[in-house]
Amino acid sequence: MIEDELLKWKFKAGGKEALQRIYEKYRDYLLTLAMALVNDAGLAEDIVHDVFVTFAQSSGTFKLRGSLKSYLATCAVNRCRDQIRARKRQPLSLDEDAPIQSDFNPPDRRMIFDEQSRQVADAMAQLPYEQREVIALHLNAAMKLRHIAGLQNVSVSTIKGRYRYGLQKLRLSLNGRL
Amino acid sequence: MKPADKIENIVKKMSFKAGPEMDKDLWAETSKAQNEFRKTLAPSQHNIGRIIMKSPLIKIAIAAVVIIACVIGLSLWRTTGSGIALADVLARVENVKAFRYKWILKIYGDEAAGKPVNVEMRAAVLESQEHGSKSSVEVLDPNGGVRTSTEVYRLPQKKAIIRITPKQKKYEREEIDDAIAEQWQKQNNMDTGALVKKIMKCKYESLGRSIVDGVESEGFRTTDPNYKRGGGFKNLQVDVKMWVDVKTQLPVRYEEVTSADFDRNGNRMNQQFVIYGYQWDVPVDASAFAPVIPDDYTLVTAPKKPAPTEENAIKGLKLYADLSGHYPKHANWTSEYQWSLFEKSETSAAKRLQEDIKGLTEEEKANKLRDALLPLHGIGIFYASLVRNAKEPAYYGETVTPKDADKVLMRWKVSDNEYRIIFGDMHAETVTAEKLTELEKLISKFTP
Numbered sequence: 001m002i003e004d005e006l007l008k009w010k011f012k013a014g015g016k017e018a019l020q021r022i023y024e025k026y027r028d029y030l031l032t033l034a035m036a037l038v039n040d041a042g043l044a045e046d047i048v049h050d051v052f053v054t055f056a057q058s059s060g061t062f063k064l065r066g067s068l069k070s071y072l073a074t075c076a077v078n079r080c081r082d083q084i085r086a087r088k089r090q091p092l093s094l095d096e097d098a099p100i101q102s103d104f105n106p107p108d109r110r111m112i113f114d115e116q117s118r119q120v121a122d123a124m125a126q127l128p129y130e131q132r133e134v135i136a137l138h139l140n141a142a143m144k145l146r147h148i149a150g151l152q153n154v155s156v157s158t159i160k161g162r163y164r165y166g167l168q169k170l171r172l173s174l175n176g177r178l
Numbered sequence: 179m180k181p182a183d184k185i186e187n188i189v190k191k192m193s194f195k196a197g198p199e200m201d202k203d204l205w206a207e208t209s210k211a212q213n214e215f216r217k218t219l220a221p222s223q224h225n226i227g228r229i230i231m232k233s234p235l236i237k238i239a240i241a242a243v244v245i246i247a248c249v250i251g252l253s254l255w256r257t258t259g260s261g262i263a264l265a266d267v268l269a270r271v272e273n274v275k276a277f278r279y280k281w282i283l284k285i286y287g288d289e290a291a292g293k294p295v296n297v298e299m300r301a302a303v304l305e306s307q308e309h310g311s312k313s314s315v316e317v318l319d320p321n322g323g324v325r326t327s328t329e330v331y332r333l334p335q336k337k338a339i340i341r342i343t344p345k346q347k348k349y350e351r352e353e354i355d356d357a358i359a360e361q362w363q364k365q366n367n368m369d370t371g372a373l374v375k376k377i378m379k380c381k382y383e384s385l386g387r388s389i390v391d392g393v394e395s396e397g398f399r400t401t402d403p404n405y406k407r408g409g410g411f412k413n414l415q416v417d418v419k420m421w422v423d424v425k426t427q428l429p430v431r432y433e434e435v436t437s438a439d440f441d442r443n444g445n446r447m448n449q450q451f452v453i454y455g456y457q458w459d460v461p462v463d464a465s466a467f468a469p470v471i472p473d474d475y476t477l478v479t480a481p482k483k484p485a486p487t488e489e490n491a492i493k494g495l496k497l498y499a500d501l502s503g504h505y506p507k508h509a510n511w512t513s514e515y516q517w518s519l520f521e522k523s524e525t526s527a528a529k530r531l532q533e534d535i536k537g538l539t540e541e542e543k544a545n546k547l548r549d550a551l552l553p554l555h556g557i558g559i560f561y562a563s564l565v566r567n568a569k570e571p572a573y574y575g576e577t578v579t580p581k582d583a584d585k586v587l588m589r590w591k592v593s594d595n596e597y598r599i600i601f602g603d604m605h606a607e608t609v610t611a612e613k614l615t616e617l618e619k620l621i622s623k624f625t626p
Binding site for chain 2: 016027028031032041044048053056059063065071074078081082110111112116117120124128136140151
């Protein structure tokens with residue numbers, strides 16, 4: 001926490017080292033979150049790229065009261081939502097509930113992951129987006145359910161329901177595979 | 179371990195890491211973005227920064243300030259790092275019993291419905307939690323002066339909206355039911371508390387302090403497209419700023435600039451909306467909300483707008499198609515419901531209406547057309563309700579025609595795996611998501 005406050009201050013002052021430290025600290029965290037939400041290696045990379053590039057462009061004017069980690073996660077989630085929305089506008093992938101085809105196996109191993117992570121991401125992709133987002137933000141981004149309720153603009157009890165149903169479906173989906 | 183715990187741990191362990199190539203590319207782009215951004219800063223800022231940072235003493239002093247700030251003032255930073263929290267602003271706004279403000283709205287852009295768009299309106303508003311609102315709204319003439327001037331009273335207790343047009347010596351009383359009242363209030367984004375809430379739901383940043391309209395203020399800004407979430411806008415750009423008085427923590431000024439495509443050719447529609455001149459906690463008297471209507475003013479009975487139902491949407495679509503031979507390109511723009519669009523139409527329905535208004539006075543003609551075209555509003559009202567309720571609506575009026583019996587004209591979600599569809603020939607069906615995917619492959623898609 002103290003380190004992040006210092007990083008925020010240094011970054012606002014235009015510090016390149018601060019940006020690099022923030023990048024190194026949260027790169028894989030955001031990548032995992034994006035993968036949990038979109039289950040597409042190329043798209044997840046684009047999302048993380050956009051988050052950091054936009055963040056870097058705010059250097060000098062950046063001001064944030066809350067947690068840097070939550071801020072970056074929220075930026076990533078907003079971009080994931082944009083992508084999901086854009087996908088829904090594509091005739092071939094209209095339904096958010098429809099499974100998203102995974103796009104792994106990049107030839108140069110741009111992304112490093114184990115088989116279990118791949119299976120979990122595939123299983124999460126079967127969930128309705130809202131449930132997937134709650135689970136990813138709570139478990140992968142360590143965000144409180146109350147905070148997620150604010151992000152999704154619904155009550156905490158609705159978030160709890162989405163979390164519970166999502167986990168049940170995940171358990172069924174992964175049953176016997178892990 | 180409980181099964182729930184186990185699955186939670188499995189998800190928590192999920193890990194994706196950037197490989198060396200990805201890491202190299204990501205950092206290169208990130209670093210480049212920061213460098214390029216710094217180049218765009220004013221040279222004087224760079225010079226000052228360099229001069230300051232060249233001094234070892236100042237460096238040490240800054241380091242000391244950082245350490246002190248971090249060690250001693252962390253809690254202060256979290257809560258008041260930018261001085262004001264929007265949640266506090268919202269709480270204060272909600273506590274205000276009555277306030278005044280002014281707004282200006284400009285809508286301009288490329289051609290819509292065959293005409294370039296250039297609309298400018300301004301208003302002075304008095305809002306009261308107890309009594310409702312009173313607005314003096316003026317539509318400006320692009321050639322100068324005021325085209326129309328209307329006083330609008332929103333009276334929730336009386337479930338009515340009253341509009342007085344002095345120039346025409348007329349007044350209109352519209353009775354509203356609870357659902358319409360709620361919808362009307364939600365659509366009216368001029369409510370300041372609602373604007374604060376919308377900003378809070380988006381990713382936003384502090385703009386720091388500045389003197390705005392003569393008041394020391396702190397700014398908040400969002401460019402998050404989610405600000406206009408659900409509007410179905412394509413290539414939407416949003417830039418919203420709210421300035422808050424640092425002493426009272428109440429808004430001083432609100433600026434909203436939005437821009438979006440309104441057709442597949444990339445034609446843009448732009449909107450600038452500014453609220454200013456806030457006066458908070460003004461004393462009000464019930465008499466301020468009692469419309470004063472001179473005796474020589476005539477009452478115009480306002481027709482009741484269609485309720486947001488599928489049936490009314492179909493009625494509206496059918497009427498539009500009868501009048502023009504095709505469907506409206508967009509489901510959410512009321513600019514498509516004007517008589518000017520149909521007055522030269524060759525369809526039998528349009529010709530009938532053209533005949534009906536021949537020889538009528540301007541007033542009779544306006545009344546006749548208003549009643550005749552009223553069902554068209556059923557399209558936009560229904561579509562807006564779908565957007566508001568996150569029913570995932572889509573509309574394909576730009577490509578689907580009344581002859582396309584098997585093509586999806588409008589659709590929305592009715593359950594987890596089911597969608598309701600209005601087809602090109604106006605019949606409606608509920609289908610599965612899979613079926614809808616198949617059907618939507620048949621059309622060239624553009625969401626309005």
